[in-house]
Amino acid sequence: MRKVVRGFYAIAYAVKLCRPNVICAYPITPQTEIVENLAEMYANGELENCKYITAESEFEAASILVGASAAGARTFTATCSQGLILMSEVLLNAAGMRLPIVIVNTNRALSAPLSIWPDLQDSMLLRDGGIIQIYIEDNQEAHEMIPQAYKIAESTMFPIMVCMDGFKLTHAYEPVDLLDQETVDNFLPPYDPPIKLSVKNPLTFGSYAPPDCYMEFRYKMHKDMINAKKTIEKVFREWAEIKNDWGGMIEYKEGRTVLVALGSLISTIKEVAKEMGLGYLKVRTYRPFPAEEIREVLKDCDNVIVFDRAVSFGYEGVLTIDIRNALYGESPDIYSFIVGLGGRDVPKTLIEKCVSKVMSGKAKRYSFEGLKEFEEVLY
Amino acid sequence: MRISLGAVSRPLESLENKTGSWAVRVPKIDVERCVGCGECYMFCPDGCIEMVQIENRRIAKVDYDYCKGCGICSEICPANAIEMIEKVIE
Amino acid sequence: MYFGKGHSACYGCPLPIAVRNVLEALEGKCFVVNPTGCLEIISSQYGKSAWGVPYIHSTFENAPSVASGIAAALEVLGREDEGHVVVFAGDGATADIGVGYLSSMLHRNDNVLYICLDNEAYMNTGNQQSSQTPFGAHTTTTPAGRVIPGKVLRRKDMVAFALAHGIPYVATASVAFPRDLRRKAKRAVEFRGAKYIHVHCPCPTGWYFDPSKTIQVAKLAYETALFPIVEFEYGRLVRVRKIKKRKPVEEYLKVQGRFRHLFKHPEGSKIIAELQRIADENAVRYGLDA
Numbered sequence: 001m002r003k004v005v006r007g008f009y010a011i012a013y014a015v016k017l018c019r020p021n022v023i024c025a026y027p028i029t030p031q032t033e034i035v036e037n038l039a040e041m042y043a044n045g046e047l048e049n050c051k052y053i054t055a056e057s058e059f060e061a062a063s064i065l066v067g068a069s070a071a072g073a074r075t076f077t078a079t080c081s082q083g084l085i086l087m088s089e090v091l092l093n094a095a096g097m098r099l100p101i102v103i104v105n106t107n108r109a110l111s112a113p114l115s116i117w118p119d120l121q122d123s124m125l126l127r128d129g130g131i132i133q134i135y136i137e138d139n140q141e142a143h144e145m146i147p148q149a150y151k152i153a154e155s156t157m158f159p160i161m162v163c164m165d166g167f168k169l170t171h172a173y174e175p176v177d178l179l180d181q182e183t184v185d186n187f188l189p190p191y192d193p194p195i196k197l198s199v200k201n202p203l204t205f206g207s208y209a210p211p212d213c214y215m216e217f218r219y220k221m222h223k224d225m226i227n228a229k230k231t232i233e234k235v236f237r238e239w240a241e242i243k244n245d246w247g248g249m250i251e252y253k254e255g256r257t258v259l260v261a262l263g264s265l266i267s268t269i270k271e272v273a274k275e276m277g278l279g280y281l282k283v284r285t286y287r288p289f290p291a292e293e294i295r296e297v298l299k300d301c302d303n304v305i306v307f308d309r310a311v312s313f314g315y316e317g318v319l320t321i322d323i324r325n326a327l328y329g330e331s332p333d334i335y336s337f338i339v340g341l342g343g344r345d346v347p348k349t350l351i352e353k354c355v356s357k358v359m360s361g362k363a364k365r366y367s368f369e370g371l372k373e374f375e376e377v378l379y
Numbered sequence: 380m381r382i383s384l385g386a387v388s389r390p391l392e393s394l395e396n397k398t399g400s401w402a403v404r405v406p407k408i409d410v411e412r413c414v415g416c417g418e419c420y421m422f423c424p425d426g427c428i429e430m431v432q433i434e435n436r437r438i439a440k441v442d443y444d445y446c447k448g449c450g451i452c453s454e455i456c457p458a459n460a461i462e463m464i465e466k467v468i469e
Numbered sequence: 470m471y472f473g474k475g476h477s478a479c480y481g482c483p484l485p486i487a488v489r490n491v492l493e494a495l496e497g498k499c500f501v502v503n504p505t506g507c508l509e510i511i512s513s514q515y516g517k518s519a520w521g522v523p524y525i526h527s528t529f530e531n532a533p534s535v536a537s538g539i540a541a542a543l544e545v546l547g548r549e550d551e552g553h554v555v556v557f558a559g560d561g562a563t564a565d566i567g568v569g570y571l572s573s574m575l576h577r578n579d580n581v582l583y584i585c586l587d588n589e590a591y592m593n594t595g596n597q598q599s600s601q602t603p604f605g606a607h608t609t610t611t612p613a614g615r616v617i618p619g620k621v622l623r624r625k626d627m628v629a630f631a632l633a634h635g636i637p638y639v640a641t642a643s644v645a646f647p648r649d650l651r652r653k654a655k656r657a658v659e660f661r662g663a664k665y666i667h668v669h670c671p672c673p674t675g676w677y678f679d680p681s682k683t684i685q686v687a688k689l690a691y692e693t694a695l696f697p698i699v700e701f702e703y704g705r706l707v708r709v710r711k712i713k714k715r716k717p718v719e720e721y722l723k724v725q726g727r728f729r730h731l732f733k734h735p736e737g738s739k740i741i742a743e744l745q746r747i748a749d750e751n752a753v754r755y756g757l758d759a
Contacts, residue, residue, distance in 0.1 A: 021545045022538060051541040055534070056573040063531035063570065067502065067538025070525050073545060075538075093528055098385035157384060195387055197500050197523040197539060199552045204388040204518035206526035213515055216382045386515055393475035393512070393519035401480070421647040422684060424485040426474050442474065449480035450681025463681075 117343020255279020402448030481680025677726020
């Protein structure tokens, strides 16, 4: 059924179709409407075998889901920015405990200064924790990603974060082909974890590990994350049989100069690339990082231009660091532009300007683009 | 070495840890004085005391493999049937 | 066996006494949630777990929330008759870092039995003060110094805190009276909703007394009215453990090394008088004197 909906409705509707057992989230702009929609569905009796819990903070929401997931329930939460950082202790705890919690992160800039507008700093901060991270480009992709996120999480036993730009996607009206219950039921089996809290098999969850065994647990986690790439590809291929135009961990168009980005920015980049005859690389799966795949497609081009929307302060753009590392030893020149922080618009003209800077040899190793004139003062 | 998913542990593996080696003194139950009230069983922090049937009486019995020798049982026994004695280490 | 032998608690530790008695009262049909603290460290080392019941440790402050999640999952999955959700949490996790999350769980009235095992300090990390450390006590962060003789703040009243949320069952108990604790655990789970039991657990290592005297010290806390043993159902006081002959607070203070400075410091007698006043107030408020 094709409907013009806002991003948050597409997410909430997809979550409903996945038959969650426990939903718990704390409001934070711009994710709030996702949980408001789910609360409405719950109050109208549209969610079977489901409990919607109101928490008093994001930390609490994540903690409630740790308990629920450990007890064998399928769980969902949504957050971003300050809320994501607040619940980060619990999310990393869940990653270590291998609980497949699905989190929708509506990317939003971090304080201070306070901003409710989108950039990728919040989820980038958690990229090292053992949580699978997927970045989607538009609302159709967001909607279709949810059942796949559950399948990936429950097969790999890692929490998974589906990242979508706040406001730009969550609040944008787009035509979306909404899935139907039968398709999702055929694709996503009920949640049946290999281990769970049960009186019949009384296991101890969350043991502490002294130095003589901690490292083995972390090695296992890393190994399982690397192997998760195979599971992710498999799930994507399965979905592509249902929806023919679904891609893989990366989407690539060839070119001598390739533009790289995560998230909704890639839509603008695809248009610029088409007009200027360039290539593009959309990174859909950010963690586990598809380093070999990226190296394979980018190694023979002349220029790689990475558009970053998160900064590792004191170093450079976060995605750029990962791309440079993947391409070490290969021939392309890699340039980086940090754009669109805190919701600053990134129009086609800005992308074109960056590309011409590279082409005319005036680009530096990395630079901030789209800044206004300003004077630095004390107050 | 077993490495489980998410550091989940099996139940009751602590039983491999024989904490009886901690004890300097151990309780000695005077079976004549013991009235089988079960107070020592309720209070033992290490669950080392069980009530057993000897003839037609209920008597306290200490598991010296795990008894740390804290002395709580001796202090609370209402029949003064428990004495803390020096542990003999072979 | 619900809580095994071979755990690494100190000699005379009251925490396993409380845990064993509660688990036996509930016949092991429990899902235990336990935040970081002494109990967690001595019982849940990887490969050496002392737990014979399903158990989860998440973080220091989120035990009430994790318990809420388990209760919700059991309800939704139709598994509520498998067991009760029971939290064993220390006073640090309950009254300090986790108090906000405890409030939230109590407010939602989730079907959870929350048991605070109160040893009156952050014992696991080496005896730092908590909001449950009594007035005048020595801890490493409220040391008995030349100028400031121990803790200058009072205790948070966790019974009043729990009652403020209007939950069905609130009680205090002590390791000195295990039969009473068992009865309270059984009574609590008869109610649907949030239940709170605050158990007094004297710590020989942190309070500096002989490990064999744990139960005597716990009895003295009750007999001096510094730890009232009370029971509330739906906010109404239904039972107190009366004191036949109330003892002066010095009897309790002098057996613990953490109060020793009160008998030497120039301000000590004022602190003892204040503690006596607190005890007298408890006796009047709950009607403790027989």
